[in-house]
Amino acid sequence: SYELTQPPSVSVSPGQTASITCSGDKLGDKYACWYQQKPGQSPVLVIYQDKKRPSGIPERFSGSNSGNTATLTISGTQAMDEADYYCQAWDNGTAVFGGGTKLTVL
Amino acid sequence: QVQLRQSGPGLVKPSQTLSLTCAVSGDSLSSNSASWNWIRQSPSRGLEWLGRTYYRSKWYNDYAVSVKGRITINPDTSKNQFSLQLNSVTPEDTAVYYCAKDRSLSWFDPWGQGTLVTVSS
Numbered sequence: 001s002y003e004l005t006q007p008p009s010v011s012v013s014p015g016q017t018a019s020i021t022c023s024g025d026k027l028g029d030k031y032a033c034w035y036q037q038k039p040g041q042s043p044v045l046v047i048y049q050d051k052k053r054p055s056g057i058p059e060r061f062s063g064s065n066s067g068n069t070a071t072l073t074i075s076g077t078q079a080m081d082e083a084d085y086y087c088q089a090w091d092n093g094t095a096v097f098g099g100g101t102k103l104t105v106l
Numbered sequence: 107q108v109q110l111r112q113s114g115p116g117l118v119k120p121s122q123t124l125s126l127t128c129a130v131s132g133d134s135l136s137s138n139s140a141s142w143n144w145i146r147q148s149p150s151r152g153l154e155w156l157g158r159t160y161y162r163s164k165w166y167n168d169y170a171v172s173v174k175g176r177i178t179i180n181p182d183t184s185k186n187q188f189s190l191q192l193n194s195v196t197p198e199d200t201a202v203y204y205c206a207k208d209r210s211l212s213w214f215d216p217w218g219q220g221t222l223v224t225v226s227s
Contacts, residue, residue: 033213042217042219049213095208095214
């Protein structure tokens with residue numbers, strides 16, 4: 001079965017740039033999207049179709065996808081961005097999620 | 107603005123059937139461009155897609171291999187809601203269950219509020 005791999009944790013200082021990767025076989029041939037989840041809340045879409053931002057998502061969130069890796073980039077990271085982030089793609093009619101990355105802003 | 111509101115019991119006994127409902131507002135369940143999904147989240151399994159129902163001139167269902175044979179997702183157009191039934195549950199089915207909309211093999215947005223279902227006697 002298809003797998004998406006994320007680093008368990010990423011740390012960033014306030015105001016700096018955070019990058020979270022998601023790896024999967026030929027992931028660049030699929031669309032990737034990203035979700036933010038804060039404790040006790042449902043996941044929220046922050047990037048879809050590799051690099052598009054839903055309305056209401058700040059411009060500091062951006063995405064890319066090429067080769068075997070999709071990347072979520074948060075520029076000028078703020079304390080409110082501390083959360084778990086999950087990548088997701090579809091493979092043969094099945095939705096697949098990455099294991100999640102805990103972003104710590106310290 | 108589409109909203110999904112979940113309902114159902116939070117405790118189910120082993121070997122019994124887990125049943126949840128997701129009420130949709132702001133969109134039609136019979137939309138030809140939407141799919142209606144169930145996803146669960148647990149510490150051991152992470153986020154796991156369970157299946158979906160969608161209307162393309164008739165109703166279709168797709169289910170994850172991991173739960174196929176135990177799962178049924180049904181639409182109820184009279185109430186604009188859809189349901190999840192998972193049979194023969196074990197403690198491994200303990201998780202937070204979410205419903206979510208997607209635009210046909212795309213992104214999930216929005217999500218329901220989540221329901222913690224515990225399988226225990």
